[in-house]
Amino acid sequence: MKWIRYKLIVQYDGTHFAGFQIQPHDRTVQGEIQKALKIMTKGIEVIIHGSGRTDSGVHAKGQVIHFDYPFIIPAKNMQRALNSLTTDEIFVKEVSIVEDDFHARYNTSGKKYxxxxxxxxxxxxxxxxxxxxxxxxxxxxxxxxxxxxxxxxxxxxxxxxxxxxxxxxxxxxxxxxxxxxxxxxxxxxxxxxxxxxxxxxxxxxxxxxxxxxxxxxxxxxxxxxxxxxxxxxxxxxxxxxxxxMEVYYESSIAKKGTDYQEIGEVGEQVQHELDHTAK
The missing domain is CATH 3.30.70.660 (Pseudouridine synthase I, catalytic domain, C-terminal subdomain)
Structure with a gap:
């Protein structure tokens, strides 16, 4: 099955994180989201890519990340699942499915702090x-x-x-x-x-x-x-x-509002389990 690329806008309170980027012995935003994704995929590693790093104690209201996911899950369901599996310090504000050439870091055209x-x-x-x-x-x-x-x-x-x-x-x-x-x-x-x-x-x-x-x-x-x-x-x-606060992209790079209506057999099973977990 083709892996699907997701773009997320994420908010987080950076107080108790050692920054955004994953570190071997410290708690980070990237580490927490990847831990949640591993639960969702039943053990398959999913690596996320951020628009940039934030240091320990720095907050975000509009951090952008992307990752490739092995199953097709509608964007709204992906948002709901991640918000149910991550700490309350992290909130996924928006999810969209984007083209394979979108990159959260390399396609940025600007930022607002x-x-x-x-x-x-x-x-x-x-x-x-x-x-x-x-x-x-x-x-x-x-x-x-x-x-x-x-x-x-x-x-x-x-x-x-x-x-x-x-x-x-x-x-x-x-x-x-x-x-x-x-x-x-x-x-x-x-x-x-x-x-x-x-x-x-x-x-x-x-x-x-x-x-x-x-x-x-x-x-x-x-x-x-x-x-x-x-x-x-x-x-x-x-x-x-x-x-x-915000990361800017060229409008032609990330397609907004795109979603998949059909869910594959494996993705449907995973989604059913996520729905059950969220209840």
Missing amino acids: QYRVDLNAIPDPFKRLYTLHHPYPLDMDKLRNALKDLEGEHDFSSFCASNSGREDKVRTVYEASVVKDDFNNELLFTFRGNGFLYNMVRIFVGTLLQIANGLRPADEIQRLLEVKDRNEAGPTAKPQGLYL
């Missing part, structure tokens, strides 16, 4: 796993001007972890913005681009907050883009405030 900062003077224990606590005065005009300096195509070597290898550090940032949530007294940073380097968004935030605090000059982003030196930029902000 957000970062939450709690400005309250006293730390909120209910926010500690989902925001960066930063109870210091901020110059919002300086912050917004500095964000604009990040937009466009640049060599972002100063905003990339030093151990990220020799890859090309040129990326295009389409949006770098911030809004103030007065009700919750939080900042919400948004970054959209055609790609992001390792720790890039977290280094953005760490540097931007220093500019807004007056610890760095207003034109610091321009200087950092020129020097191309990670040691010159600000600290890497903590992971818990970071969220992968």
